Amino acid sequence: MIQYKSVIVMKENKFLAIYNDLLLQIRKGIFQPNDKLPSEHELSQQYETSRETIRKALNLLSEHGYIQKIKGKGSIVLDVGKYDFPVSGLVSFKELAQKMKKRVRTIVHELQVVKPDDYIRKYLDVTAKDEVWKVVRSREIEGEKIILDKDFLHRKFVPLLTHEICENSIYEYLENELKLKISFAKKEMFVDKITDEDRKYLDVDGYEHIVVVQNYVYLEDASLFQFTESRHRLDKFRFVDFARRTH
Amino acid sequence: MIQYKSVIVMKENKFLAIYNDLLLQIRKGIFQPNDKLPSEHELSQQYETSRETIRKALNLLSEHGYIQKIKGKGSIVLDVGKYDFPVSGLVSFKELAQKMKKRVRTIVHELQVVKPDDYIRKYLDVTAKDEVWKVVRSREIEGEKIILDKDFLHRKFVPLLTHEICENSIYEYLENELKLKISFAKKEMFVDKITDEDRKYLDVDGYEHIVVVQNYVYLEDASLFQFTESRHRLDKFRFVDFARRTH
DNA sequence: TTGACCAACTTGTATATACAAGTTAAAATA
DNA sequence: TATTTTAACTTGTATATACAAGTTGGTCAA
Incomplete structure (x- = not known):
C-alpha cells in the first residue's frame, strides 16, 4: 500500500496550505468523488496541527464545493469534475x-x-x-x-x-x-x-x-x-x- | 443618543443568531454603508459571548458580501442595496x-x-x-x-x-x-x-x-x-x- | 431472531488564551 | 516644526479544552 505523504511548504498560512494540499489530492484523484476524507482528528495528527486548523481548511473546501461535511459521519468528496469550467468567482x-x-x-x-x-x-x-x-x-x-x-x-x-x-x-x-x-x-x-x-x-x-x-x-x-x-x-x-x- | 439594544432569540446557534441580528441592523439602516461596525472585542461584550463566536458571525457577513473586514482597521458595511436582487445562492x-x-x-x-x-x-x-x-x-x-x-x-x-x-x-x-x-x-x-x-x-x-x-x-x-x-x-x-x- | 441500548466514533458549537501583524494617533525626539 | 517611536488599538492565526449532537456497529436482553 502506497501512503501519500504530503510535504507542505509553509510560506502561506497553515490552514491555507492544508486546504491547497487537500485540494491538490482531490484534483489528482488521490481522493476520489464519494470517498470519505480522513476524520478531522486523523488529519490533525497527519498535518501535526490542531483540529480547529483542520476545520478551517475543510470549511474552505466545503464553501468552494469540493467536499460535503456530514455531521456524525465525515467529509465526502463531491464530483468536482463538473465544476472545472468557469466556476463562479474572480477569474481572469x-x-x-x-x-x-x-x-x-x-x-x-x-x-x-x-x-x-x-x-x-x-x-x-x-x-x-x-x-x-x-x-x-x-x-x-x-x-x-x-x-x-x-x-x-x-x-x-x-x-x-x-x-x-x-x-x-x-x-x-x-x-x-x-x-x-x-x-x-x-x-x-x-x-x-x-x-x-x-x-x-x-x-x-x-x-x-x-x-x-x-x-x-x-x-x-x-x-x-x-x-x-x-x-x-x-x-x-x-x-x-x-x-x-x-x- | 439612542442605543440600539438587540434581543436575540436563542432558538438557533449563537453565531447564526448574531449574524442574523447584525444583518437585520444593516438592512434596517442602523448600520449604513461605509459605517464601521463595532470591533470584535466590543461586539463580544455587547452580545456577551466570546470573540471567536463574533468572528464566525462576521465571516458569514463577509462571505455574503455585506461587510468587508480590513486587518488592523475593522469591518465596514458594504453598499448592500445593489445586491438585493436575485443574488447568487439557492433561492426559490x-x-x-x-x-x-x-x-x-x-x-x-x-x-x-x-x-x-x-x-x-x-x-x-x-x-x-x-x-x-x-x-x-x-x-x-x-x-x-x-x-x-x-x-x-x-x-x-x-x-x-x-x-x-x-x-x-x-x-x-x-x-x-x-x-x-x-x-x-x-x-x-x-x-x-x-x-x-x-x-x-x-x-x-x-x-x-x-x-x-x-x-x-x-x-x-x-x-x-x-x-x-x-x-x-x-x-x-x-x-x-x-x-x-x-x- | 429481533430490538433496545450503549460505547465509540464522527462533526458542530462555544470558550479562553496567546501571539502575530496591520493601523492609528499621541508622545517623544531630533 | 518635522520626524520617529511607541502604545493602544484593530483583525488574523493557532492551540487547547469541553461538551453537544448525529452515526455506526456491536452487545445484551427479551
Missing part, C-alpha cells in the same frame, strides 16, 4: 483560457486615458476631475472573435498601462507588479441588443443579442477601482455557479 | 417574488410520475426502474408569462406532490413538510434556441433565443434529488453574483 480571462486549454488571442482596440463621461461615471465611482483608463479588447477563441471586453480602471490606482500588458493579462500586472489586492467583485449578467461596436470588433455571426457580464471590482479596502463590461456571443456563453443554501 | 421563485414585490402567478401545465427517459437520466442520477416526478410550470410576472420551469424530482425523496403544492412553492413543501434538508446546488447558465414548448407556454414575444438556467439540487448527505431547468425570456433575465477572490 487568461486564467480561464489556460484551464480550458484553447487557442486564444487578445486584440487591443483602444487603450487611452479619458476623462469620465456620464456613462463611466454611472458605473465607476469617480468625479469629472479624475482620470480613467479605458481599454477595449476582443478575445479570439479558436480563431473566432467571441468576447468584447471593455475595461475602465481608476487611474489613481493604475498609473501606467501598456499595449503589452493589455495583450497579456491586466489582472496579472495589477496583482504581481502593482501589488494591488483585488478582494471581491459584484457580477451582473443580462442580455442586451447587439451594438455597432459589437459588430465592429466581434464575429457576431448574425445574432441580434449578446450576453453582457458587468463586473464591479473592489480592492481590499473596499474601494471600487475597476468596472468591466464583458460582452459574450450568445452561443459561446456559459456560466457555472456553485451555491450553498443559507437558512 | 416564491422567495424571489416576495422580495421583488411583483404581481406573480404560477401556472401548472404538467404534474405526473414518469419513468425516466434518456433526457432525464442524463441529468438526474436515476436508473430505469426509478420513478421521477415531472412538473412543468410557467411563471407569470406582471401579467406576462416569462419563465418556464421544468422540474424533475426523485420520487424516492418525494412520495407525494399535488397541484396545490406546485402552485405555491415546492421548496417550501419539501423543507417544511417533508423536512428535506436542501444543502447545495450547481447552476449552469447558457443561451438556447427557443423551442415549441417555450412558445406553447410562454409569451415569447418574437425572441428566437432563451436563457436556460439548469439547477442540480443536492441534499445534506450529498445525494442529487432534483434537476430543474428554468427557461427565462431574454429581456427579463438578470443574474447578480457576489464573489470573493481566493488566491
